[in-house]
Amino acid sequence: MPKDLLFEIGLEEMPARFIRGAMEQLKDRTVKWLDEQLIRHGEVAVYATPRRLAILVKEVADKQEDVHEEVKGPSRKIALDENGQWSKAALGFARSQGADPEQFTFKELGGTEYIYISKSRNGVETSSIVAEGLLNILHAMNFPKNMRWGSYDFKFVRPIRWMVALLGSEIIDIEITGVKSGNVTRGHRFLGGEIVIGQPADYVEALRGGHVIADVKERQEMIVQQINGLAEEKGWHISVKEDLLEEVLFLVETPTVLYGTFEESFLHIPQEVLITSMREHQRYFPVLNDQGELLPYFVTVRNGNAEHLELIAKGNEKVLRARLSDAKFFYEEDQKLAIKDALSKLESIVFHEELGTVGDKVRRIRRNAEKLADVLNADAGTTEAVNRTAEICKFDLVTQMVYEFPELQGVMGEDYARKAGEPEAVAKAIFQHYQPRFAGDAVPASEVGSIVSIADKIDTIAGCFSIGIVPTGSQDPYGLRRQAAGIVQIILEHKLSLALPVLFDIALETHEHFHELKRTKDEILKDLTDFFGLRIKKTLSDHVRYDVVDAVISAGYDDVVSIVSRGETLMAAVSGQDDFKTTVESFGRVSNLAAKASAEKVRSDLLNDPAESQLYEAWKSVTAAYREALEQRDAAQALKLISGLKESITLFFDKVMVMAEDETVRANRLALLKAIDEDLSMFADFSKLVWA
Numbered sequence: 001m002p003k004d005l006l007f008e009i010g011l012e013e014m015p016a017r018f019i020r021g022a023m024e025q026l027k028d029r030t031v032k033w034l035d036e037q038l039i040r041h042g043e044v045a046v047y048a049t050p051r052r053l054a055i056l057v058k059e060v061a062d063k064q065e066d067v068h069e070e071v072k073g074p075s076r077k078i079a080l081d082e083n084g085q086w087s088k089a090a091l092g093f094a095r096s097q098g099a100d101p102e103q104f105t106f107k108e109l110g111g112t113e114y115i116y117i118s119k120s121r122n123g124v125e126t127s128s129i130v131a132e133g134l135l136n137i138l139h140a141m142n143f144p145k146n147m148r149w150g151s152y153d154f155k156f157v158r159p160i161r162w163m164v165a166l167l168g169s170e171i172i173d174i175e176i177t178g179v180k181s182g183n184v185t186r187g188h189r190f191l192g193g194e195i196v197i198g199q200p201a202d203y204v205e206a207l208r209g210g211h212v213i214a215d216v217k218e219r220q221e222m223i224v225q226q227i228n229g230l231a232e233e234k235g236w237h238i239s240v241k242e243d244l245l246e247e248v249l250f251l252v253e254t255p256t257v258l259y260g261t262f263e264e265s266f267l268h269i270p271q272e273v274l275i276t277s278m279r280e281h282q283r284y285f286p287v288l289n290d291q292g293e294l295l296p297y298f299v300t301v302r303n304g305n306a307e308h309l310e311l312i313a314k315g316n317e318k319v320l321r322a323r324l325s326d327a328k329f330f331y332e333e334d335q336k337l338a339i340k341d342a343l344s345k346l347e348s349i350v351f352h353e354e355l356g357t358v359g360d361k362v363r364r365i366r367r368n369a370e371k372l373a374d375v376l377n378a379d380a381g382t383t384e385a386v387n388r389t390a391e392i393c394k395f396d397l398v399t400q401m402v403y404e405f406p407e408l409q410g411v412m413g414e415d416y417a418r419k420a421g422e423p424e425a426v427a428k429a430i431f432q433h434y435q436p437r438f439a440g441d442a443v444p445a446s447e448v449g450s451i452v453s454i455a456d457k458i459d460t461i462a463g464c465f466s467i468g469i470v471p472t473g474s475q476d477p478y479g480l481r482r483q484a485a486g487i488v489q490i491i492l493e494h495k496l497s498l499a500l501p502v503l504f505d506i507a508l509e510t511h512e513h514f515h516e517l518k519r520t521k522d523e524i525l526k527d528l529t530d531f532f533g534l535r536i537k538k539t540l541s542d543h544v545r546y547d548v549v550d551a552v553i554s555a556g557y558d559d560v561v562s563i564v565s566r567g568e569t570l571m572a573a574v575s576g577q578d579d580f581k582t583t584v585e586s587f588g589r590v591s592n593l594a595a596k597a598s599a600e601k602v603r604s605d606l607l608n609d610p611a612e613s614q615l616y617e618a619w620k621s622v623t624a625a626y627r628e629a630l631e632q633r634d635a636a637q638a639l640k641l642i643s644g645l646k647e648s649i650t651l652f653f654d655k656v657m658v659m660a661e662d663e664t665v666r667a668n669r670l671a672l673l674k675a676i677d678e679d680l681s682m683f684a685d686f687s688k689l690v691w692a
Helices: 016-036 088-096 126-140 200-209 216-234 242-249 264-268 271-282 309-334 339-348 358-375 380-392 400-404 411-419 424-432 447-466 480-494 500-514 521-541 546-553 560-576 580-594 610-631 635-643 646-655 663-683
Strands: 003-011 044-049 052-060 067-075 105-109 112-121 160-167 179-182 184-186 194-196 255-261 285-288 294-303 350-352
Touching: 003 126, 003 184, 003 200, 016 044, 016 052, 016 126, 016 242, 044 216, 052 200, 067 088, 088 112, 126 160, 160 184, 184 200, 194 200, 216 242, 216 255, 216 294, 255 309, 264 271, 264 294, 264 309, 271 285, 271 294, 271 309, 271 411, 294 309, 309 400, 339 358, 339 380, 350 358, 358 380, 358 447, 358 500, 380 424, 380 447, 411 424, 424 447, 447 480, 447 500, 447 521, 480 521, 480 560, 500 521, 521 546, 521 560, 546 560, 560 635, 580 646, 580 663, 610 635, 610 646, 610 663, 635 663
Parallel strands: 160 179
Antiparallel strands: 003 052, 003 160, 044 052, 067 112, 105 112, 184 194, 255 294, 285 294
């Protein structure tokens, strides 16, 4: 009769950031073991708090499934030697299967006879193997950081203090690091005590009685509901970031939301500083008004019940006051540092041992930014702001506030620059040049910020590539993929007329100016081109089909805005135009024969068939406008123009013998097809489209 299986690992408090992964790992390893052992089971649920990892498997079969199988061995020709005796290969096969050669049978498969062994195995009782299985799962689990304790060699995320292992009501006998399994778990560290689990199905409710909410989803819903209730009651907007909610979720076993206050005098500090201090140091949720301005309140989650909340709030207020006082001190001290003095300190901060200091990097950013402003035809005012922003964009790296909170780089730079009297455009661009910081982040809103952001990011990418640091697999310690994706995003959002080869040349020329490249320029350019190609492909793949991506990528991706426009336009045509397939088929007929062309130009005087004259005139009437539309990134108009050739192409192939006997006529007809194909290939390689 099936029984439920419960396995709980009781631990000292685990780091919150490890717990979600540990839950998933425990589930995956347990399910995998059950499946490998051919033990049928029902629903699987995992639970976790800071002090426990647990899995509950419903309806675990009381024994393994019986196995009946035939195992194929060598062919008869290999299995028997010239004397008709079993060969070494056959005898080795028998040993590997734990069988006797007398058990061999011959069966034909695909016209060849092979030896087979029939094997049967009766499944054993689940209770006889589950202890070993759970121990193996424990030993196999891994974490970002492990511990050893006492004199034990065993490593785990934190020391194990108790275990519950039940198959139905029976205890599974396990021992590790001196801890023996049983049916007794522990409730909340302060509010609960020892709890006896009679049956696995009782686990969640039994823990609830011990002030532990074991179900992660339920615990999260409790936190969110309490926060929303408090916000509604007070008329607040409580800012709940997913990553902070996730961390708090795994810091508590019984969540109770409460709030506290801090002095309004702290509000003259930029609210980003206060919010960062509350989130990073104290795991508090900030409180905002309807305008998004910070209010002198904070919200936190207690690991316990609702008793003595006023006292708990006062304790949190005292700790936060000290944190905010530190932030206030750093903020006021930083403003005594002149920007020029901060810049001189950048000369002593190493960016990379082979790429120099941060001061060296700033000089490269300035040179890149100046050239980009020229390429993008920025006006004099914009160029002046770009130059100043590039010169001082990293000065806040030496401030105490950024040292304490690295995530505030740019935020503090904007604030300090504004207070130092820098132009508003420059102050804003100092913050913006770090954007986008992560996937989904906004791009710089201003032209100045965009130019300096690209100049900074391409310097890092080209510099790393120049010394052989090219991301491979999952390895990308300098975040080069993210920075390349950021450049692509900025170009797209602002529709910048910035060809990638031009950008690469600017960056590499700058690096050549300041230090000798350790790889050849051609090698670096190839790697840069391939690297950005993958980023563009990923961008396209988010909203167009894989074959459409391949088609437009084949036509080139120097112009990022153009390729995305072509991809979206082609996707719309493929999915929305019933007759587009026949249009593409006509393009395919052109491309197939165009490859045989040798003549470079079409001679109109050799066009002696009305159908070929019509195709020539149709093409001549659209080619200039088509190329102009592509130049203007109007992919929809370009595709409309080139698609208009379909009827003339179809008539041409119906009426004209392309491979005429007259060599001159044949070459001219092929030249016409080649000219049309050259236009087509500027949009996409239509042959890569896949039709259902």
